[in-house]
Amino acid sequence: MDDAGIYARESAFLDRYIQLGIAQGRVLTVEFPHTPDDDAKSEHELLDRIEAYLQGEEDDFEDVTVALTMATDQRDVLEKVREIPYGDSGTVRQVALMVPGRSDGDEDDLTAIQDALAANPAPIFIPTHRVTDGPSGVPSDVASNLRALEGI
Structure with missing residues (x-):
């Protein structure tokens, strides 16, 4: 490509x-x-x-190269979100546990994760719609449709 x-x-x-x-x-x-x-x-x-x-064909898009031109702390969050498999979901606190140096009990860390989710430049390829209690890089109706598609 x-x-x-x-x-x-x-x-x-x-x-x-x-x-x-x-x-x-x-x-x-x-x-x-x-x-x-x-x-x-x-x-x-x-x-x-x-x-x-x-149309329902499962695809994790893991082979797609996404240019994450943002601060390292946001990039680290989005790279971990890419690891959430098709049909699975997580919470902001669970994402915090996935990211080295972040704590699920630190409000500043949780806010930083929410900021990274909201700044997602490449939704679908970085599936922030799978983080069910956080913002996403997609409009809310699109996120709802993507969750329904994946059975989340």
Whole structure:
């Protein structure tokens, strides 16, 4: 996946578009607009995989390279969230236990984890929708649909 650009495809399941920003073979962003960017192309292998996922095909997307250009503490949280398997869920406190140096009893740590979840630039590939009591990088209706799809 060495292509670069903006790619978008409409999803009837989500009642929105799924829009990807890709550069140097890495996913930079995943967004869920009602209207895609004017220059978005509709054909991309990752859009095909997302479409299959939204139709019920299990995919953990672990082979997808995501460019996490953010502070290390946020990146550490999102990398751990990628380890939550399809169909499983966790809480903010459970994520805190997964991240080295974080405590599930420290309010500052829990706030930092919530901030990282909310800043997720690549939802679906980084499944913050699986953290059931935290913010996600997707609109709430999209997160609900993704949880229902995975039986969470």
